[in-house]
Amino acid sequence: MERLEWYDSGIITRLTFVFTNGTRSPPAKSYSAEPITQFEVPKKTSIGQVRFGLDKSPYLVSIAMADKNGKDIVDLSGNLQRWPRECIKSVELEKHEHIVGAEVDVDDSRTEKV
Numbered sequence: 661m662e663r664l665e666w667y668d669s670g671i672i673t674r675l676t677f678v679f680t681n682g683t684r685s686p687p688a689k690s691y692s693a694e695p696i697t698q699f700e701v702p703k704k705t706s707i708g709q710v711r712f713g714l715d716k717s718p719y720l721v722s723i724a725m726a727d728k729n730g731k732d733i734v735d736l737s738g739n740l741q742r743w744p745r746e747c748i749k750s751v752e753l754e755k756h757e758h759i760v761g762a763e764v765d766v767d768d769s770r771t772e773k774v
Contacts, residue, residue: 665695671719
């Protein structure tokens with residue numbers, strides 16, 4: 661994965677995963693407006709864990725990533741920390757596994773897969 665893109669409206673919306681070959685999940689123009697905030701994953705970083713945090717609504721309020729050694733890469737919660745959150749899904753990768761795609765619910769009627 662090369663970067664994450666999202667829109668911060670107090671919660672994380674318009675979440676987009678961008679891979680090193682330029683593939684986006686979901687594809688461009690899937691949302692009514694494109695995400696404007698970005699986080700570039702450092703080059704040669706091997707992602708070992710992705711944690712998704714939700715508040716009680718449940719809205720996505722944080723995404724955290726760690727490398728294969730458990731060292732934090734980023735916690736994309738920023739000003740969202742004012743709400744209580746809990747990690748409801750933690751994806752841990754084995755040494756030989758890599759993120760090569762993502763499935764993102766764009767709205768209630770469709771899911772985008774890459």
